[in-house]
Amino acid sequence: MTEASFDHFLTVAHQCADAARQAVLPHFRMGLETLSKSDDSPVTLADRQAEDVMRTLIKKHYPHHSMWGEEGGQEGTMDAEWLWVIDPIDGTRSFVTGRPSFCTLISLFHYGRPVLGLIDQPVTEERWTGIKGQPSRYHSPRLAGKIGTRKHTALRDAELSCTSPDILRPEKKAGFHALQKATRRTSWGGDAYAFGLLSLGQIDIIAEDTMKPWDWAALVPVIEGAGGTITDWKGQPLHLESDGTVLACGNPTLLPHIIETLS
């Protein structure tokens, strides 16, 4: 696991994201009205085609690595030294409603811990990358943004975000509402894109529930390399058997208070 090998992992991740963009964009904002019942929906086609091109690229470069994709399932063992976890379209709701905030997520685990993450928004052409132990990077041809979480926000001034109230399990709602009351304002929607915004210092806290490994894996190196923390709602590191809760925080000194509020 040398720096040189990480450079190559990152190059392949960029190639995957470039290929996924080409596969996804033709299906974005395509109407559903002309589809017959047996046809696949645009999001299904985009999902499948983007995952196929990414799997092909990863296999070509790393035939002995394991792989886990939302669409195509698992290949190889999940406790392998190297495991790629990919989600061609994170934010199905956003994609099907034409919002340019869905993302392609690419991550690489080393013995069960995510060490490389890439978040890509194909329409705005924004891309975030993170490698364990290194500062994260933000690439955008048009939009402003600088890596670095907001470090000095008090809890009462914090901008809270969550994808949807509908993803919170009943037993998690009271904790979330307590956190809403303790913070300044809540914005909804965003999926992985909101975590990219947290890494740019635009959002202070994100609390999500019922997330799968492919939903959070790519976010971990990006958030940590921007100065934030990302754990479950108890403050424990995320791993393949995590309970589905995810908590990202731009100002790590707030974390104990947030965990207490959520419980």
Place this chain on the structure above:
Amino acid sequence: MTEASFDHFLTVAHQCADAARQAVLPHFRMGLETLSKSDDSPVTLADRQAEDVMRTLIKKHYPHHSMWGEEGGQEGTMDAEWLWVIDPIDGTRSFVTGRPSFCTLISLFHYGRPVLGLIDQPVTEERWTGIKGQPSRYHSPRLAGKIGTRKHTALRDAELSCTSPDILRPEKKAGFHALQKATRRTSWGGDAYAFGLLSLGQIDIIAEDTMKPWDWAALVPVIEGAGGTITDWKGQPLHLESDGTVLACGNPTLLPHIIETLS
């Protein structure tokens, strides 16, 4: 109220939106950390500066028209023949969290009814315009999209959208939850941008609450000129004394059923 005068109204509306973009963009994704307590926040500056340039332009062209802006308040009488209603930044939550889905809204009322509307997203450079009795238009240099609501969706297949559960008054929540159960899926966030997406056939139903005239005025001509309906939750036309509920629907044949579900 000839066609020629509408052409000129529309030209001025485009000039206003162009000027607002220039005023707003420098403040988007600006950090808050360096501000002292007495400084204005980026969203306050963007709001005020964009409203100022729009008011100046409208006054120059139509010194005898009335005006109502979210920031600068009312000028002239609200029951005048011509009334411009503008909102420099619709979607404060989106703006302050760096999401490219806030909008600038410009509308013109004729004796209390909105007859011209413009929705502009400065970052993605998407713009929608509507004039009463004419087909709406969508302008975008990069994103795909075609004016026309989705006309044949059944209620159980419908994509429902709402900006935030927090904008629903307690007495409106039960109706909204019933509508959620009757539809396929709910996506959150979006403000005026979601109404633009409904006019492109990407969203089927939007139900909002506690909306002010500057929040909905520009949407009316755009939605109606795309084949949809936009009313309050009882199906009544929107006017300056409406109760704050707003209901947009891409398939007008669903409207009676939706109204019944919401009540």
